[in-house]
Amino acid sequence: MKLGYRITRAALLLIPAILIFATHTSLEGVSIVFGVSILTGAFATMLYLFFHFDEKVNTRIMMEGLADAFFGIVLFTYPTPDNQFFLIIFSVWIFYMGTLQLVSGLGSMEDTDYFWLYILAGITFLAVGFVIMNYSPTFKESVPSLMAIVLVLYSGTNLYLLMKRKMDIYVS
Numbered sequence: 001m002k003l004g005y006r007i008t009r010a011a012l013l014l015i016p017a018i019l020i021f022a023t024h025t026s027l028e029g030v031s032i033v034f035g036v037s038i039l040t041g042a043f044a045t046m047l048y049l050f051f052h053f054d055e056k057v058n059t060r061i062m063m064e065g066l067a068d069a070f071f072g073i074v075l076f077t078y079p080t081p082d083n084q085f086f087l088i089i090f091s092v093w094i095f096y097m098g099t100l101q102l103v104s105g106l107g108s109m110e111d112t113d114y115f116w117l118y119i120l121a122g123i124t125f126l127a128v129g130f131v132i133m134n135y136s137p138t139f140k141e142s143v144p145s146l147m148a149i150v151l152v153l154y155s156g157t158n159l160y161l162l163m164k165r166k167m168d169i170y171v172s
Contacts, residue, residue, distance in 0.1 A: 003162060005044065005045075005048045006158065006159075006162050007159070007162065008044055009041050009044060009045070009064075009158075010155040010158045010159045010162070011155075012037045012038075012040050012041045012044070013037060013038075013041065013151050013154060013155045014151065014152065014155045015033075015037055016030065016033040016034050016037050016148070016151055017147075017148040017149075017151035017152045017155070018148075019033055020033075020144050020145065020147065020148035020151075021145075021148050024144075025144055026144065027083045027086065027087075027140065027143055027144055028083070030086075030143075030144045030147060031075065031081070031083075031086040034075075034086075034090065034147075035072050035075040035076055036072075038068040038069075038071060038072040038075075038093070039068070039069070039072035039073070039076075041064075041065070041068045042065050042066075042068035042069035042072060045061065045062070045064065045065025045068065045069075046065065046069075048061075049061075049062065049065070060100050060103075060104060063100060064097070064100065067093065067096050067097070071089055071092070071093045074089060075089050083140070083143075087132055087133065087135060087143065088133060090132060090147060091128075091129045091130070091131075091132040091133035092129065092133075094125050094128055094129045094132070094150055094154070095125065095126055095129030095130070095133075097125055097154060098121070098122045098123070098124070098125025098126040098128075098129060099122065099126065100122075101118050101119075101121045101122035101125060101157075102118065102119060102122025102123065102126065103122070104118050104122075105117070105118025105119035105121075105122055106118075106119065114161060114164060117157065117160075117161065118161075121153075121154075121157045124153065125150070125153075125154065128146075128150050131146075132146065132147070132150075
């Protein structure tokens with residue numbers, strides 16, 4: 001797996017987090033920026049798979065790209081999106097990505113020194129998915145900051161694993 005693709009995908013998820021922190025974006029603005037970034041990530045996955053069709057590809061990479069495409073399309077094509085709908089989409093997306101991390105960690109306990117980080121990140125993202133899904137409307141002002149922190153954690157974990165392993169973050 002080429003490192004450029006993984007770095008690009010992590011950067012695409014860091015952009016919304018930086019915008020949220022820098023501009024104090026509302027939840028409506030966050031949904032648009034997040035939707036654009038995951039659709040762009042899905043497009044980058046598609047391009048990567050198109051140009052490297054003859055190489056062995058980890059199935060979790062394809063699952064990430066399909067999830068990005070699915071959630072991005074649902075986010076933009078739902079007839080009456082509101083803040084609660086976006087929170088559900090985001091929480092299910094981060095829950096799914098946490099599941100991929102957890103499965104990779106549990107599947108590679110003897111193959112890598114970083115299995116603990118996979119498991120810890122997976123459990124963290126699963127828990128945050130539940131927290132965001134059950135967020136009270138009275139705390140609506142803090143949701144964008146929490147989402148930015150989650151995106152930074154997700155991208156940061158992926159970049160750390162990428163730089164330490166010098167290969168795909170997911171263990172085959």
